[in-house]
Amino acid sequence: MADQSIVSALVLGLIEGLTEFIPVSSTAHVLLAGQFLGFQSPGNTFAVLIQLGAILAILLVYARKLTQIALSLPSSVQSRRFVLTVLVGFLPAAVIGAFAHDFIKTVLFETPLLICVMLIVGGFILLAVDRMKLEPRYTDVMDYPPSLALKIGFFQCLAMIPGTSRSGATIVGSLLLGTDKRSAAEFSFFLAMPTMVGAFALDLYKNRDILSFDDLGIIAVGFVAAFVTALFVVRFLLDFVASRGFAPFAYWRIAVGTVGLIALLVFN
Secondary structure: OHHHHHHHHHHHHHHHHHHOOOOOOHHHHHHHHHHHHOOOOHHHHHHHHOHHHHHHHHHHHOHHHHHHHHHHOOOOHHHHHHHHHHHHHHHHHHHHHHHHHHHHHHOHHHOHHHHHHHHHHHHHHHHHHHHOOOOOOEOOHHHOOHHHHHHHHHHHHHHHOOOOOHHHHHHHHHHHOOEOHHHHHHHHHHHHHHHHHHHHHHHHHHOOOOOOHHHHHHHHHHHHHHHHHHHHHHHHHHHHHHHHOOHHHHHHHHHHHHHHHHHHHHHO
């Protein structure tokens, strides 16, 4: 049983790393895969805690740029505005997530049917937005104004419904609000940093009484797998999006959601 749990944690970690930063909903993939693997996590804590591996991956990839921004804060108005912009974008998720945490984890995360439906619905929305002939007004994340970030932040809150996708909601909101595809994807990276760290810290605190040392070993396996695969995704995603758009991810969402619905009907 222990070996089976480790293998399941490895598989789920790989899925987390591959899907966290693309608009397909990593939470949906991890929860659905866990459902069919028979993997049990108290309070679904595993799905959130292994996200730390993915966030460390993006921090590593962007370490140079983050260091440059930090060092230039005293002298650069643009750097100070960018930091403010990211924090303003994070604010809606911080407030709503803190108040709605228990409902999200105990009701929404426990509804596989909802997850599959949201995958499909989100796929069609992403496909429709990707095909729109939108004229971008913002092409560099360093130039996003705080007011734009706040609106994008509210879009990000839609991802509290599992299956929606944090990056997907952020990207769709950004595109509709006047950004180009590449910078929309990149801003979702930066917005992920405080959002995922905050979700990790809150979930760790909320579930501190039900975690055990046995859980830590399984989480570590998923963490490492998520870290390695997320490194690969973050390094290549922006170029892929710039050349191919988001349609491939939309089709993938629709396919996974449909297969999930069929599987739920067959096996439940």
